Amino acid sequence: MQNNPFVLLGEIIPEGKRTVLDLEVAKLHTRTTVKVPLIIERSKNPGPVVLLMAGIHGDEINGVGIVREIINQKLNKPKNGTIICLPVFNIFGYLIQTREFPDGRDLNRVFPGSSKGSLASQFAHQFIQEVAPLVDYVIDFHTGGDQRDNVPQIRCNKDDDKGLELAKIFNPPVIMYSNNIVKSLRETLHKMGKTVLLFEGGKTKELDPTVINEGVNGTKNVLIHLGLIEGEITVRETPVYVKKSKWLRAMHSGMLKVMVKNGSFVEKKDVLGIIQDPFGEFKKRVYAPHNGYVFCINKTPIVNKGDALFHVSIEE
CATH class of the missing domain: 3.40.630.10 (Zn peptidases)
Known part of the structure; x- marks a missing residue:
């Protein structure tokens, strides 16, 4: 004060x-x-x-x-x-x-x-x-x-x-x-x-x-x-509470194609992205290991093995 x-x-x-x-x-x-x-x-x-x-x-x-x-x-x-x-x-x-x-x-x-x-x-x-x-x-x-x-x-x-x-x-x-x-x-x-x-x-x-x-x-x-300014508090939506979360990492190197919208709820085995080589010889899908909300996505087009790709909540 x-x-x-x-x-x-x-x-x-x-x-x-x-x-x-x-x-x-x-x-x-x-x-x-x-x-x-x-x-x-x-x-x-x-x-x-x-x-x-x-x-x-x-x-x-x-x-x-x-x-x-x-x-x-x-x-x-x-x-x-x-x-x-x-x-x-x-x-x-x-x-x-x-x-x-x-x-x-x-x-x-x-x-x-x-x-x-x-x-x-x-x-x-x-x-x-x-x-x-x-x-x-x-x-x-x-x-x-x-x-x-x-x-x-x-x-x-x-x-x-x-x-x-x-x-x-x-x-x-x-x-x-x-x-x-x-x-x-x-x-x-x-x-x-x-x-x-x-x-x-x-x-x-x-x-x-x-x-x-x-x-x-x-x-x-x-x-x-807090009483500093006048007005009415605006409630736009009910927040998602993330109490536990996990980063999903790339199992392969290649070009990342994101298949999920940031902020969306996904279910186990949903395809979140596809990793491909530049020669069209392989495609590796990135699956959701559990139900949860995707709240951060790595938007880089080229990823290396081990890179963090999707941050997903762990729903209890």
């Missing part, structure tokens, strides 16, 4: 005003300073502080598109409390469309960071020290890595009651039980007592209108529920 005065990055954030601050990361070898903009909208009324962030992996553009559209629709202007938008967290990776930081590290595996560690670790430390303590709720937007295309989903720990409640309010197509990963942002914020929703939707290096729409509508639901 915001306090008076509300101080972020050494600046007093005035009530009823839009403020843009820069989180300074480092300088390029050209001595150009790299800055990460934070867009803060603080109302005149007390309320929770919500952080909407994307781009912790620089090539995950759908999340950036979601935060951009939230700003475009002025959903980040609260009647109560404060909304902070951080559209591009890993600005280095975003500039060159890569997942990692320039030091080769995954920013989402170095939290809470260190003031004397690697560049990624120092940036994580700065964020945890200067921004994270001021927020109450965080929605962190991601996509599937590489060509792995995720059905829009919220991931949260099965023991996180507050997170699960907000996940239901978000109302995504899929709610997936997912343990916190060691040294991830989600784990670190959870230890700090913050309520975190991790959104996954689509794949890297794309702007998918369906995914963006799901992210915007879900976030709007959460902001209404």
Whole structure:
């Protein structure tokens, strides 16, 4: 809950005003300073502080598109409390469309960071020290890595009651039980007592209108529920709960032809895809080993033996 005065990055954030601050990361070898903009909208009324962030992996553009559209629709202007938008967290990776930081590290595996560690670790430390303590709720937007295309989903720990409640309010197509990963942002914020929703939707290096729409509508639901903005919560569908799941891997190398729609329910022995060689000499079918929902598909056209192809829920 915001306090008076509300101080972020050494600046007093005035009530009823839009403020843009820069989180300074480092300088390029050209001595150009790299800055990460934070867009803060603080109302005149007390309320929770919500952080909407994307781009912790620089090539995950759908999340950036979601935060951009939230700003475009002025959903980040609260009647109560404060909304902070951080559209591009890993600005280095975003500039060159890569997942990692320039030091080769995954920013989402170095939290809470260190003031004397690697560049990624120092940036994580700065964020945890200067921004994270001021927020109450965080929605962190991601996509599937590489060509792995995720059905829009919220991931949260099965023991996180507050997170699960907000996940239901978000109302995504899929709610997936997912343990916190060691040294991830989600784990670190959870230890700090913050309520975190991790959104996954689509794949890297794309702007998918369906995914963006799901992210915007879900976030709007959460902001209404928390009392930051006015409106009615929209329930579009009953989410599929994925409590257990399994990746189906390629038993052969070849060209992958996907035969199933992402998000659909399949039954045991249904054909999910066909792996073929480029010479037309063999076809190997990929069968569903059990009943379940397909909620992530590897859209790469050429696969190697052992590659993850379909992420399928295990129905009890």
